[in-house]
Amino acid sequence: MAQDQHIADFEAERPRLLRIGYRMLGSLAEAEDVVQDAWLRWERVEGGVDSPAAYLTRVVTRLCLDQLKSARARREVYVGPWLPEPLMEPAEAEDRIADDVTLSLMMAMERLSPLERATFLLHDIFDVALTEVSAILGREPAAVRQLASRARRHVRAERPRYPVGAAEADRIASAFFIAARDGDAAALSALLARDVQIHADGGGKVIAFHNVIHGAERAIRLFKSQRRKQVPVPVLLRTAMIDGLPGYVSIDRASVLQTTALDVRDGRIVAIYMMRNPDKLGHVRMAMTRAAPADLPLQSGAEGSKEEP
Structure with a gap:
């Protein structure tokens, strides 16, 4: 019975731990690895733990801080813009997001130090008391308050x-x-903010914009150019909320799967986040395979396209 309770305590915390890991690392795959590592440590715990939630939060946070050191080094040599692995949820779901972190906020958190990121997420997003955050990070309460403020x-x-x-x-x-598929300049002009930005993550695996695209005029020219060049025409698979932003999943006839998330403010799209890196789309591909029409090449990997998105 004690072992059953030990397992139940961990399983009760697993969704929250996975969310913390994902928000810290920007990768579902790495978050799952961290949570699995936390489970292995939890298995070795002997005797009762006063607060499984506090203990496991501390373990996962510290594992993530270790991961961030190597992750930041990898991103310094990353090909093109880096985006978090997309977390896709159905647009019609009533409880779409368990916290209020959007993809735009995750991108902003990339500017934080690992300790600032951990403090902000634990205290402001996951409602962990600053005294507990202080214990998790091994820092004095005054230092943690400064981290949170910054x-x-x-x-x-x-x-x-x-x-x-x-x-x-x-x-x-x-x-x-x-509008983007058809290169419809008038429709795009009505949707895009003047200072819109386009971030496209291909990770060097498929062709994507190597730099962030700035401004509606340039964005519209690019979409019109793609239409004229007759690049592989994308097919809409579904609309979805992607990290709290409106978006969709599409695939083209060259088998490139893509998620597109739209940051909308005051009725205009101010940022577009395109994920094309197949290494980051495994969860999305698995979710979409069963629902895809038989003539779409979802089964074959996404390394085919040599055109920009």
Whole structure:
């Protein structure tokens, strides 16, 4: 019975631990590895633990801090813009996101130090008391308060203020997909903010924009150019919320799977996040394979396209 309770205590915390790991690392695969490592440590714990949640949060956070050291080194040599692995949830789900972290906020958190990131996530997102954060990080309470204050200043502009409703998210995602696919300048002009940015992560595995694209005029020229060049025409698989932002999953006839997330503010798209790196789309591919039409090459990997998105 004691062993059953030990397992039950861990399983009760697993979703939260996975969320912390993902928000810390930006990778579902790495978060799952961290949670598995936490389980192996939990298995070796003898005797009762007063607070399994506190113990496991401390273990996962410290494992993530260790991971971030090597992750930051890898990103220094990453090919093109780096984006977090997409967390996709159905646009129509009532409880889409268990926290209020969007992809835009995750990108802003990349500017934080690992300790600032951990402090902000644990205290501001996961409601861990600062005294407990201090114990987790092994820092004095005053130092942790400073970390929290600095982190909030850095990410304040990216905190979600007016979440887009499910129906509006679906409408915007569908409208943008059609406008971008067709190179429709008038429709794109109506959707994009003047200072829109496009981030495309191909990871050197498939062709993607090597630099962030700035400005609506340049973005529209690129989408029109793709239409003229007759690049592999994408097919919309589904709309979805992607890390709290309206978006969709598409695939082209060259078998390149892509998620596109749209940061919408005041009715205009201010940022577009395109994930094309097949190494980061394993979860999405698995989710989409069963639902895809038989003539779409979802089974074959996504290394085919030699055109920009």
